[in-house]
Amino acid sequence: MRDLVRYDTIVVGGGPAGATAAMALAKAGAKVLLLERRRLPRYKACGGCLSRRVERLLPFDLGELNEESITNLTFTWRGRNPVEATFSEPVAYMVWRDTFDQALCGRAVDAGAELQDGQAVRSVKESANGVEVDLGGRTEIADFVIGADGACGVVARDLFPDRAQPMAVGLDAEIPLTSAGEAALRGRVIIDVGRTPGGYCWAFPKRGVASVGVSIDRRSAKRALPCLTAFLSAGGFSNGKAVRTTGAMIPVYHDGTGPIHRGRALLTGDAACLVDPFLGEGIYYAIQSGQLAARAIVRAGSDGGDLQWYQAAISTEITPALEAAGRLSRAAHRLPWLWFQVLRRRRGVIDLYRKVLIGEESYESFEDQVWAGTPRSIVMLFDLLAGRGGFSGRRQELGSW
Ligand SMILES: Cc1cc2nc3c(=O)[nH]c(=O)nc-3n(C[C@H](O)[C@H](O)[C@H](O)COP(=O)(O)OP(=O)(O)OC[C@H]3O[C@@H](n4cnc5c(N)ncnc54)[C@H](O)[C@@H]3O)c2cc1C
Numbered sequence: 411m412r413d414l415v416r417y418d419t420i421v422v423g424g425g426p427a428g429a430t431a432a433m434a435l436a437k438a439g440a441k442v443l444l445l446e447r448r449r450l451p452r453y454k455a456c457g458g459c460l461s462r463r464v465e466r467l468l469p470f471d472l473g474e475l476n477e478e479s480i481t482n483l484t485f486t487w488r489g490r491n492p493v494e495a496t497f498s499e500p501v502a503y504m505v506w507r508d509t510f511d512q513a514l515c516g517r518a519v520d521a522g523a524e525l526q527d528g529q530a531v532r533s534v535k536e537s538a539n540g541v542e543v544d545l546g547g548r549t550e551i552a553d554f555v556i557g558a559d560g561a562c563g564v565v566a567r568d569l570f571p572d573r574a575q576p577m578a579v580g581l582d583a584e585i586p587l588t589s590a591g592e593a594a595l596r597g598r599v600i601i602d603v604g605r606t607p608g609g610y611c612w613a614f615p616k617r618g619v620a621s622v623g624v625s626i627d628r629r630s631a632k633r634a635l636p637c638l639t640a641f642l643s644a645g646g647f648s649n650g651k652a653v654r655t656t657g658a659m660i661p662v663y664h665d666g667t668g669p670i671h672r673g674r675a676l677l678t679g680d681a682a683c684l685v686d687p688f689l690g691e692g693i694y695y696a697i698q699s700g701q702l703a704a705r706a707i708v709r710a711g712s713d714g715g716d717l718q719w720y721q722a723a724i725s726t727e728i729t730p731a732l733e734a735a736g737r738l739s740r741a742a743h744r745l746p747w748l749w750f751q752v753l754r755r756r757r758g759v760i761d762l763y764r765k766v767l768i769g770e771e772s773y774e775s776f777e778d779q780v781w782a783g784t785p786r787s788i789v790m791l792f793d794l795l796a797g798r799g800g801f802s803g804r805r806q807e808l809g810s811w
Pocket of ligand 1: 422423424425426427428445446447448452454455456457458459460529530531532558559560561563564579580581582623624657658659660678679680681685690691692693694696
């Protein structure tokens with residue numbers, strides 16, 4: 411019979427949030443068990459686009475994991491009328507999630523975490539004894555648990571039943587490129603707006619393959635595939651052929667997503683709905699929240715067990731950006747044509763995207779600057795028709811086109 415092992419922390423989920431949290435905790439000397447439902451490397455529906463500012467968080471160079479460095483942002487309206495900007499330095503990198511996540515888990519193991527993949531957690535409960543994690547046939551016990559098990563995880567289900575449901579869905583597909591297609595997409599990200607309620611279609615290059623997809627408001631989920639199909643044929647990606655897609659929830663941040671700390675449990679990444687509602691970026695915030703969760707647990711170890719610090723840290727370090735992204739997404743996704751006109755007429759706005767992606771500007775300052783240079787009448791239209799919100803609190807001088 412196996413001796414009962416008690417862990418300091420059990421991390422449920424071996425994606426970016428869980429692997430990062432496990433790595434940071436193990437580095438701090440904690441006894442950590444990282445549980446991943448699937449065998450690694452595992453597929454994850456994702457565009458795999460990492461904003462360059464992720465370099466600040468990652469404790470290693472991406473190296474060979476980087477499939478492509480992005481130096482061009484191209485926006486299209488229903489596949490046409492491209493508005494683009496090319497930069498001298500990369501603004502983002504492209505990874506395959508199977509190898510990227512496996513590398514992160516490998517770092518956690520190198521730091522001393524125990525990884526068990528192919529182990530699905532069935533349920534989690536808090537008891538006087540700590541946190542009990544049921545793996546179907548055996549139970550593991552720890553002082554703390556981190557829910558890093560994605561958009562529909564069991565930790566949130568069992569310990570945070572009042573959490574909000576994910577608000578958006580995404581479809582993802584991989585399409586081999588011809589050499590002409592590869593040359594056309596090299597270093598370029600295409601964001602297509604105008605046909606996708608609450609989201610957009612994208613094409614990301616990865617060494618001869620286009621990673622294409624769509625994010626869309628959950629209430630319009632039935633339109634996801636037709637939107638993606640139209641985008642692919644307009645962009646000449648699919649030649650009308652059917653494409654195999656994989657779907658997943660995208661738990662974009664919104665007001666009232668609910669608590670992310672309770673008792674001995676913390677939620678991170680997608681489990682905490684920390685996806686940027688404007689760009690759909692989630693990997694960065696998964697890594698950041700994983701690191702903050704680890705810090706909270708290390709602090710709690712010496713502070714008598716209170717994890718409250720985590721909620722406060724997320725509120726100051728992540729939530730303001732996601733709230734600003736939420737206001738921008740209301741403008742851009744509810745009035746996409748007007749937003750596209752802003753992009754066309756004010757080329758400086760694409761440079762603001764660059765500055766956010768490389769971490770030179772915050773979303774809050776993106777928001778201030780984009781409205782500062784936009785005519786008052788247009789800003790009022792956004793306010794009235796898109797419920798853009800937040801404008802009166804962040805009033806700026808308004809420019810003219
Ligand atoms: C179509 C699509 C495209 C996207 N594109 C991008 C993009 O280009 N850039 C970007 O930054 N973000 C993108 N995102 C968002 C991004 O994928 C997520 O925000 C990110 O993966 C969150 O990381 P995570 O570690 O929180 O969760 P996940 O990556 O979902 O990892 C959770 C892990 O937990 C495991 N798990 C689940 N349940 C259990 C269980 N019961 N027991 C054990 N393990 C379990 C899962 O197998 C998984 O490995 C996209 C999302 C979608 C759906």
